[in-house]
Amino acid sequence: MPLTKIRRQAASLRQQVLESLREAIITGKLEPKKRLTERELTQMMSVSRTVVREALRQLEAEGLVDVIPHKGPVVRELRQDEAKDLYRIRAVLEGLAARIFVEQASRETVNRLQKAVQSVVVSYEKGDTSQVLSAKTRFYDELYNGAESETLSSMLSTLHARIWQWRSLGLTHPQRSGARSHESIKNLKLIMNAIEKGDADTAEKVVREEANQAAAEVMRLLAYNSVDEPVDIALS
Numbered sequence: 001m002p003l004t005k006i007r008r009q010a011a012s013l014r015q016q017v018l019e020s021l022r023e024a025i026i027t028g029k030l031e032p033k034k035r036l037t038e039r040e041l042t043q044m045m046s047v048s049r050t051v052v053r054e055a056l057r058q059l060e061a062e063g064l065v066d067v068i069p070h071k072g073p074v075v076r077e078l079r080q081d082e083a084k085d086l087y088r089i090r091a092v093l094e095g096l097a098a099r100i101f102v103e104q105a106s107r108e109t110v111n112r113l114q115k116a117v118q119s120v121v122v123s124y125e126k127g128d129t130s131q132v133l134s135a136k137t138r139f140y141d142e143l144y145n146g147a148e149s150e151t152l153s154s155m156l157s158t159l160h161a162r163i164w165q166w167r168s169l170g171l172t173h174p175q176r177s178g179a180r181s182h183e184s185i186k187n188l189k190l191i192m193n194a195i196e197k198g199d200a201d202t203a204e205k206v207v208r209e210e211a212n213q214a215a216a217e218v219m220r221l222l223a224y225n226s227v228d229e230p231v232d233i234a235l236s
Helices: 012-028 038-045 048-062 079-102 109-124 131-149 150-172 181-196 200-225
Strands: 064-067 072-075
Touching: 012 038, 038 048, 038 109, 048 064, 048 072, 048 109, 079 131, 079 150, 079 181, 079 200, 109 131, 109 181, 131 150, 150 200, 181 200
Parallel strands: none
Antiparallel strands: 064 072
16 A cells, blocks of 8 residues: 655644545545555554544545445545536536635735636646646635635535545546646636636636536546446536
């Protein structure tokens, strides 16, 4: 299992273990259905069982880990029906965030969002998957923060914890569409243009379209892992 020992630094030990396990799951280093035994994890990461147990509980709450009776924690399997459901919800909530952002964002928050878009473009050009994930996370964080809705931000944070695996799949799968990166960059630029013009309707519309297009790509890629099940990638 490709996990490293945890260094005792300023951040809490539990947080370090949590972030390490989360990253391993998201990037596929820990594959779906992989059993996560406390003893093995504690030995590999050089931490106590209590710390590992707490991290696994948090990952279960985030939807990245399932606890199977008589088996224990396992990496949650990516399911088409769940992906489709979560992306539909994401489209609605992110569209609302974009609308609220336009209605009340300051010049400073707009500038920060613009810089976040530029970072996404640069990361795509470099072809670095980890940078793309980080840059897109920053973009959406700036979007949510600019909306200044604690309730909406909390809901989206929970949602994205469940979606991380699919975002990684969409960027790293060998069958990924070559046009998807260009499509995403184009959408982010259109969103930014609408925000700068104060066009809430267009901003919300394009954000929803980006989420739906991301969902269609993920559903298509998941089909390669589930060839016996027909896949409906049409999302409204």
